[in-house]
Amino acid sequence: MLSAPTMSQYAALEALKNGKEAMQEMVREYHLRRNLFVDGLNRIGLPCHTPEGAFYAFPSVKETGLTDFEFAERLITEAGVAVVPGNVFGNSGIGHVRCSYAVSRQELTEAIRRMDEFIRSLP
Amino acid sequence: MLSVKTDNACHSRSNQKIRDFISDRAKAIPPSGIRRFFDLAGQMEDVISLGVGEPDYSTPWHICDAAISSIEQGHTAYTSNTGMEPLRKELADFIRNQYQIEYDPISEMIITTGVSEGLDIVIRAVTNPGDEVLVIDPSYVSYAPCVTMAGGVPIPVPCTEKTRFRLSSDVLMEHITPKSKVLILNFPNNPTGGVMRREDLEAIADIAIDHNLLILSDEVYAELTYEGRHTATASIDGLWDRTVTLSGFSKAFAMTG
Numbered sequence: 108m109l110s111a112p113t114m115s116q117y118a119a120l121e122a123l124k125n126g127k128e129a130m131q132e133m134v135r136e137y138h139l140r141r142n143l144f145v146d147g148l149n150r151i152g153l154p155c156h157t158p159e160g161a162f163y164a165f166p167s168v169k170e171t172g173l174t175d176f177e178f179a180e181r182l183i184t185e186a187g188v189a190v191v192p193g194n195v196f197g198n199s200g201i202g203h204v205r206c207s208y209a210v211s212r213q214e215l216t217e218a219i220r221r222m223d224e225f226i227r228s229l230p
Numbered sequence: 231m232l233s234v235k236t237d238n239a240c241h242s243r244s245n246q247k248i249r250d251f252i253s254d255r256a257k258a259i260p261p262s263g264i265r266r267f268f269d270l271a272g273q274m275e276d277v278i279s280l281g282v283g284e285p286d287y288s289t290p291w292h293i294c295d296a297a298i299s300s301i302e303q304g305h306t307a308y309t310s311n312t313g314m315e316p317l318r319k320e321l322a323d324f325i326r327n328q329y330q331i332e333y334d335p336i337s338e339m340i341i342t343t344g345v346s347e348g349l350d351i352v353i354r355a356v357t358n359p360g361d362e363v364l365v366i367d368p369s370y371v372s373y374a375p376c377v378t379m380a381g382g383v384p385i386p387v388p389c390t391e392k393t394r395f396r397l398s399s400d401v402l403m404e405h406i407t408p409k410s411k412v413l414i415l416n417f418p419n420n421p422t423g424g425v426m427r428r429e430d431l432e433a434i435a436d437i438a439i440d441h442n443l444l445i446l447s448d449e450v451y452a453e454l455t456y457e458g459r460h461t462a463t464a465s466i467d468g469l470w471d472r473t474v475t476l477s478g479f480s481k482a483f484a485m486t487g
Contacts, residue, residue: 109308119317120296164423180270187274193421196367199386
């Protein structure tokens with residue numbers, strides 16, 4: 108690689124000089140979304156450790172009786188919520204799913220409602 | 231990416247010939263299961279996607295504008311291999327202020343096209359055939375394949391719920407062998423959201439020093455830390471000179487593309 112794209116470097120320079128405020132605003136919003144989403148997961152029976160960084164929640168789906176792969180596949184086809192099965196991130200991810208909460212609070216609330224309905228539909 | 235066309239009857243249009251050239255190392259890498267879910271989500275209507283690790287915000291306009299005006303001003307040629315000097319200087323200031331680590335912008339920093347490129351070139355630069363690279367597990371899907379492509383052996387080191395998704399020094403010790411050379415850290419972590427506190431990193435530091443490990447620390451989510459402040463691996467006593475810090479703009483500034 109000779110050099111990173113020049114226009115991206117100019118964009119990055121501008122981000123460092125004048126982008127901090129917008130960044131802090133986004134971080135505050137992610138924090139609120141995290142609380143909303145993780146509370147919701149725990150309430151509907153998907154135990155989730157409170158993530159202290161990034162924008163992912165990694166709840167356990169073991170109590171549903173499904174593997175993480177089955178859970179993710181059925182959740183998207185039956186309830187219209189896409190998450191990623193934990194096993195793609197390594198063997199220690201088995202039994203969990205990764206959910207990104209970098210979406211609006213409205214969508215997160217709706218996602219929790221759909222996931223709740225899906226879990227209740229399981230035997 | 232190669233596309234697979236199984237029903238292609240026309241031999242001159244088959245990509246089988248190119249596939250025959252794929253190296254043994256590349257063949258050894260299992261396909262990522264993550265793609266299948268993105269494809270499924272893309273085909274369906276009314277899906278809420280919590281699948282992709284990308285901010286939903288648009289890049290702030292003044293940042294886009296800086297890119298546009300750089301083109302308008304004709305800045306479309308290569309920069310220095312290590313990136314524009316004003317950017318490296320600004321970045322050195324930012325890192326010093328945010329994480330209390332000191333890097334010389336002239337000789338100790340390089341601008342790459344994202345963390346993935348940075349990670350790949352560092353791994354290739356330090357890995358000899360058979361070297362063991364300790365990779366936290368679960369982790370971002372491309373660490374282990376990068377190691378394999380470089381001829382190294384990825385060794386997964388579990389960071390589970392039991393340790394709040396942190397790397398415990400006891401678990402790390404269980405995976406150290408005389409072939410261990412590199413440790414890849416990623417905190418705040420993708421996919422778990424786990425973070426390492428100062429005391430957790432200090433425990434790891436002792437092991438890294440005792441066993442002469444190089445640490446590659448992917449801290450691309452550093453700004454997205456919700457309880458207290460992020461602790462940079464290189465800010466721990468004894469780790470600065472055995473740590474390569476990797477970070478990027480995409481997550482914190484909403485500029486993945």
